[in-house]
Each structure stands twice: as structure tokens, then as C-alpha cells.
Amino acid sequence: MLVIWGRNNSVNVQKVLWCCEEMALDYERRDAGGAFGLVDTPAYRRLNPNGLVPTIEDDGFLLWESHAIVRYLAGKHAHGGLWPADPKSRADADRWMDWKHTTFWPALRPLFLGLIRTVPEERDAKALEDSRLKTAHVLRTADAALAQRAYLGGDTLTMGDIALGCGIWRWMALPIERAPLPNVQRWFDSLAQRPAYRKTVMLPLT
Ligand SMILES: N[C@@H](CCC(=O)N[C@@H](CS)C(=O)NCC(=O)O)C(=O)O
8 A cells, every 4th residue: 555644735745645646546645744743753754854745655665755756656557647658748747847846836935935824914025926926927938838738748637737736726726916827727727627636736725
């Protein structure tokens, strides 16, 4: 049985959970991180020396880093699906996973933390507005890509959608003004039709 450690409201844990649900994998999720603690215990640090979630154990194989986990599970169980069979298509999808970590999330993170995890009197209004504008700006890259294709990796859902798909819910659910991004909106609307996405990602922001 695949074991997944991590609280279900973590954006990084949600990638793994959504991926598993799309592939109809059996798994056991164990709460860790945030209010559940555990991540600083010596026992957990032996699983994941970073003290972060998610971590998985699959038949004795331990793995941390959400994108590595998604790649591993997709490669093992969804060759030709979430894990595109053709190397170029796979690299295309894979690139969007890196883009989420290196470009999208750094842009959105200050706004997300500011509005969701910071009391109003301690918010830095300028930093929040900078983050909102920066996120809208970088999302134009995804919007242009999605003008050419239904999903980030092509005509079907791939691992490329998993990473940014979890992040885009944060953007869409925040109480902010969003400039129109018609292709990102259409893509998000299609994700929101998927039972696995609704079950694992579209949860209240915390
Ligand atoms: N690069 C790591 C980042 C993992 C990470 O930052 N996880 C956060 C939750 S999203 C965490 O564990 N925070 C501490 C906690 O929840 O206690 C990954 O993608 O897995």
C-alpha cells in the first residue's frame, strides 16, 4: 500500500493526492505538517530530512519532493497518460512543473500568505499588490500556451497540469481582482469538472 504523509490542505501534498486520484490508486494518507506537527520528530526526519510534506513510501521506497513524487507515480502507473510516452511531449509537460515552482509560486506566495495566513493589521499592502500584479503577469505565459492546446502538456491531462493546477486554485479562490485570462480560465473550468480535482484540490484555503 502506498503511504502518503502530509496534511490535505498543503498545495504540495495536493499534487500527490490529485495524481493518485486521477490514476485510481489505493493509498493511505497520514496527517503530518502544520497543525498536525510530526515533521520535526526524529522518526519523521528519518523519512524526510527536510521536515516537510509530502513524503511517500511505496513498497519500502521513500521519496520526498512533490514533483519528483508525481513524476515517479505517473511514470510507474500512467505511461502514455499523466506521463506522456513521447520524450518531447514528456519534456513539454515536465517544463510546466518546473515553471510552477520557479515562476508561478514565487509570484503568488506573498499574496497567498498575506491574505490567508496574516492578520489584516500586519499585512503589507504594497507587497500584496506587487504579488497580485506579478502573478497576473506571469500567468500570461500560461494563457498563451493554453491558447494552443486544451491542457498544458497537450490535448489531455498530464503531470504538467498537476503542479500548476494545484497552484491555480489558490489564485482563483483568493478574494482579489483578476485580469481576464480567457485560456487559463477555460483550463481551470475544465479542471474543476474533474471529480479528482474537486476532491483533493478545491478545498478551503488555509
Ligand atoms: N519543494 C517541496 C516543498 C515542500 C513544502 O514546502 N511543504 C510545506 C507544505 S506546502 C511544508 O511541509 N510546510 C511545513 C508544514 O506543513 O509543517 C515539495 O515540493 O515537496
